[in-house]
Amino acid sequence: MNERSDFIVRNLSAGEVELPVEWAALEGWNPGLHDASCFWAADPDGFFIGEWRGEPVACLSAVAYDEGFGFIGLYIVKPEFRGRGFGMRLWQHGMDYLRNRNVGLDGVLAQQENYRKSGFQLAYRNIRFQGVEQGAVHSDISNASELPFEQLVEYDRQCFPAARARFLAAWIGQPDAVALTAIRDDRVAGYGVLRRCRTGCKIGPLFADNDQIASNLFDGLGARMPGEVIVLDVPETNPAAVALAKRHGMTSVFETARMYTQEPPAIPVERVFGVTSFELG
Template sequence: MSQSPDLARNFNVRTMTAAEVALALDWAAAEGWNPGRHDAQCFQAADPNGFFIGEWQGAPVACLSAVAYDDGFGFIGLYIVRPGFRAMGFGMRIWQHGMAYLGSRNVGLDGVVAQQANYRKSGFEPAWRNIRFQGLVPGADGANVSEVSALPFEQLVAYDSLHFSCERARFLAQWIGQPESAALAVVSGGRIRGYGVLRSCQTGCKIGPLFADDALVADELLRALCARFPGQTMTLDVPETNPAALALAGRHGMARVFETARMYTKEAPALPLGQVFGVTSFELG
């Protein structure tokens, strides 16, 4: 939508402060996205310069995250225009600002069904679908499960990097140590076979990432994580291309409630999706 000169003059995009990242997550909660209780600090650690707020006449009306993980990969999320300020061109302005910040990187996002056609117009192509499952999962302590904090951090980063599009050590350092969470791994023969993180959200808990060498390891981790927060509704976002992950969610009685398309501006990264049993988040990948 074209923007009138008066609207354009009174709209400004700038980098968020730490407090404004928390505000953006409050907006996300109002949209029903159910963010984690401590997402703000973790998200900003990934790229402190990659969170943008749009102000009209000095008041915040739009937000966007455009996290530059490294020189080759970025991820778009938290794309929100407040109700009452939509269809005024503000969304496009902050979108263009974020995409310009990411430059020539391969950019990913998780697009809801209603917006996928618009993302295609901006050069994004679908790679696979992520299916959100929710349910009460009975927990069980696993004999092979240990705390991630007991592992060498470099070993965890190396394992995570096999399953994500790039290294993300700054983000992981915050993600695995956030309050109201659990971060567990299965280690065998001195090697990580899988790990997962559960975090408390506005409602219930989310599990992500859940990376594992096979379905047995993923199952043990899922049940061990759920044992740390018994009686909570669990959310798990599963790549549809991993039938073992779909089966895992179904076996534990989790119901399909939502879907997104993982989309990229360039070729989809060559990830071992058969070992991705839960993506980290729809906001940061």
């Protein structure tokens, strides 16, 4: 048998997306309890598995948000099958699927050079902060469910490179999660989502017009699950976001390289206090 011809790449079905999420847990990425169904909603055609002689050995997500932007994540090769070219073949399949889009990723810092070979350029670092939060209640913070969904989608689009209504509907509506909004002068001025993970919780996204609104949202989210270990991933290019994390007693535990194949999307990074996820951007 030919090892190369015995390797195939195929799309994952909705029920199979749990597999790469489980592999992510084994890698120590601590995914959310309901990440699989939410991720799937972003692009049902963007999840791939590499099989060697019928056995799943590699996975990748290549989410096409629209015709102009995509994001690569969940790139995992089972340890015993690494170094045999399976990962690169799967990677190329995902990149071919995304075609001419501007593609983003969050990669470990040590792999930057490999990503550069695939046409990616460093935009900035994302810093993972972690800490225990008790939270506080603020009168200007309310449940996202009280807001017309279209207004939330519109605000999110201002802070993310593409519209993602289907993903957002799943993300804010998932079990074991809280979605809060801030309203100023009858308009959305920020929102955030906290979801329970295998260990503790993660906040993301956390988008806000300024650091005070972001801090109130952070407090409100923490108050819903007090005493839990909370993770917040912030772009280093937003000093106010870094300061918010440190002000809440969080410590830096990990960093990624946010990279793109084209110019970084023109979004107001000063309003991004927490990225949605390292897997989907």
